[in-house]
Amino acid sequence: MPYDELQETLAENKQTLEKVFQHTEDLQVQMMTLQEKKALVCSLKTMADDQKIVQQLTTMEAGISLKEMSEKVTNIQDMVEAILLGNTVVLVEGKQEGIVLQTAQEHERSPDEPENERVVQGAHNGFIENLDVNIHLIRRRLKQEDLHVTYKTVGKETENNVAIVYLKGKANEETIQYIEDQLEVMQQKKVRVIGELVNYLLRHVKTIFPKKLYTERPDRTTAYLTEGKIAILMDNSAIACIVPISFFAFFQSPDDFNEQIYDGTLFRFIRLASFIGALIFPATYIAIITYHFEIIPFEMITLVKNSIETVPFPPFFEAFIMIVTIELIREAGIRLPSPIGQTIGIVGGIIIGEAVVTAGLVSNVVVIVIALTAIMSFTIASYEMGNTLRILSFPIMVAAALFGFVGIVASTLIILFHLCKVKVLNTPYFFPLAPFDFASIKRILFRIHRETMDVKKK
Template identity: 45%
Template sequence: MTVKNEMKSVNPSIKKNVQYIFSALFHTDDLKMRKVTWKKMPGVIIYLETMADTEQLQRSFLLPLSEAEDGQHIEDLITSPEFSKTDDLNKVVSALLKGDCALFLQGRTECFLFSSVQINTRTPEEPDNEKVVRGAHMGFVENIDINLNLIRRRIKDRQLKIKYFKLGMESNTNIAMIYMSELANPSIVEEVQKRIESISTDMIFSPGYIEECIEDHPFSPFQQILFTERPDRAEAHLMEGRVIIMSEGASDASIVPVTFFSFFQTPDDYIIRFYGGSFFRLLRLFSFWGALTLPAIYIAVVAFHFDIIPYDVVTIVKSSIEDIPFPPFFEALVMAITIELIREAGVRLPSPIGQTIGIVGGLIIGDAVINAGLVSNLMVIVIALTAIMSFCLPSYEMGNTVRILSFPIMIAAATLGFVGIVFALMIIIIHMCKLESFGTPYIAPFAPLQLKDLKDAIVRFPIWTLNERPNNVRAEKLVKQRASREWEKHGR
């Protein structure tokens, strides 16, 4: 077997070249060959019919060949913008796998390659998991060239730099690293590139493969790389000095470095006025901690701290739980697992059926367990509120973090009550303080404390006050705008 990286020179004999290519591609049935003639010189065109566009092949070469005039060179007939020559048959094989066509002429020791790739992709549409009320309604698709075009169209700046990589020894997946050359910190760019180049695997199936190979703390439950399918969100992070990683076949863009608060920011925050943007961001942060602790608080109150319930509510709570045969922890565990099962079933089933399962299944199961006396009314309310709060999180990955961490916090609450909850939260916060994303502290700007960066952390100050980029990104240029309301000084 020929090693892929070895040099295999093009032979003057067309027959030997064709035999080598067919052998290298294991005589696959979609490898096609078409004979042509140029100035009485026999030749062949080889292409993969599952990758090449035959209509484009007709326009790029076959039609100009039939209308060729005397004195023209073969290179003049190939109208494809992506045209090259090579004397290495292994490069020819790689080009065929990308959708190129290869032209061999008898007696020539070089091969002509030109692009005729077949493009089958969906049009850019608004992503389902990152919808906004106002603003752009366009998202990335699975074609990396289209995705890079969407970014280029939004950032028409010479600083925008793209570096390509090939990952996956068998899949040969195209990877792009995008950043602003005069904004992004060179040490961060170098570190990202080093980690990408260190990946050695047969296949890159999704951005998750890259994420687990380059993140700082792979065993942490907290997400350290932000994913987005929105070009406007990617643009905003690029202009702050961050680095974006994109891969062929995926509609997600990976953003590094990020902080904990990056997962609670949405494009809507900057489209609506700062009062609304700040309120909804606070609501998301409250939902995160609420979804994390609400079932545990119920367990602790019912099992250990019943005396803190207001006197007027004691009768209601007592009548709800007195006939339940199971401890509060078991109630919460069963209901939490049930919600996760309904959620997972809704995701896997077709959309109309999934919505029916989510609504009808939740109502039927909730009503049945209450009537059977297995779970209290209050427990159903608590779990329903927890599920709603987890749905408020704009990042799907952070929602997974909440669902995973809520179980150990419930165990701590069932063991030590409020003391257990506080102890569990202390461990989580200490862990968050130790996390970094490519050298950026995870809970910046609180640790270390950066008062200036608090303008766009848990709340959003007016746009005209956000004159500098966050310190945690370590951008080369800190100032991003001048006084935007200078007109006020000169009167109206």
């Protein structure tokens, strides 16, 4: 992009500007008279608000001196950058400077509750694609003077604004410094979405489990900030990324704190138990049918035997076929509009399930097992953790098909050893179980009032 100075002749400036913008058809370059002087009004009609342009030009024509306009540009580079932001630049004949008018369009949606993080009780607002609005939503909830916001610009072409939000004195200073240093490096890289940015920050962490927690809820973000976490937000993105995060954070919900202590604790254990169940339930079916048929209660042996004896496939392929079918229905439901997606999920599941059983391709038992597995997986609010669950279930199924219960135990131990080893930004991922911290276990696994904890400390 040229850095040439603006010329005194409007025709030359117009020609240069059109050349820089490759003669795009949404570039508006209008010649008009302002305060009895020839002027060139330049803007992008897809970025600038026509009503704002008319209002500000009318104000200028009414008698405000051009010298009183505070923001000016003197070269083509600054002029182009101002226009790309939605501003309007006015060039006056005989002057080698342009006046910048703030005319950017505003198409903001309201901060409605996120679709994928709904709660029964509590706040019902969420982040939007405006960075300043998102910081405002956080500050409204966290009225503390030690709430610190650091702005960075990343992306060689997109130049996205990024905010690092944390509480001074609670967040780890070394982690903050590392993030800031990495964002400085990313100024020369291509960054389009916040996922690319965070994946680059955590590129040294080798694990299939989610290394960061995404949330669209301001209340959830502020809760993590008070615990010493760091929130990374990007302009044009409606999510906040929380780092560093632990494994057990993915099983907590804002609803836990709006329920009674026992209810909140019970729901946390249900989510955690559902994760474990969805991980090993299909593998357990495969192991029992293949190697450990003797553990089935005597009263059920006939039912199970009648169900599987006509199936031409071994248990592993039965489960594999049903899991793939469920995944196809799930993906189809996500991509389609909501009313159609819900219909596909319900009708497709019933029809396909009934059809494969009637055709004798799978047994009734495996349909029940996979249906319960799918229901348990839906209790996990995190989309990334849900993806991890689905990926890990396949190797455990293979281990069960090869070695029975021994394969399930061995593969589960490998996962546990891996979780104990992983660190995210020098923070143990499996804390408070590894390293073991009983006090933190009570706080994370059990829903305990903060006031109760404070009294016990005293």
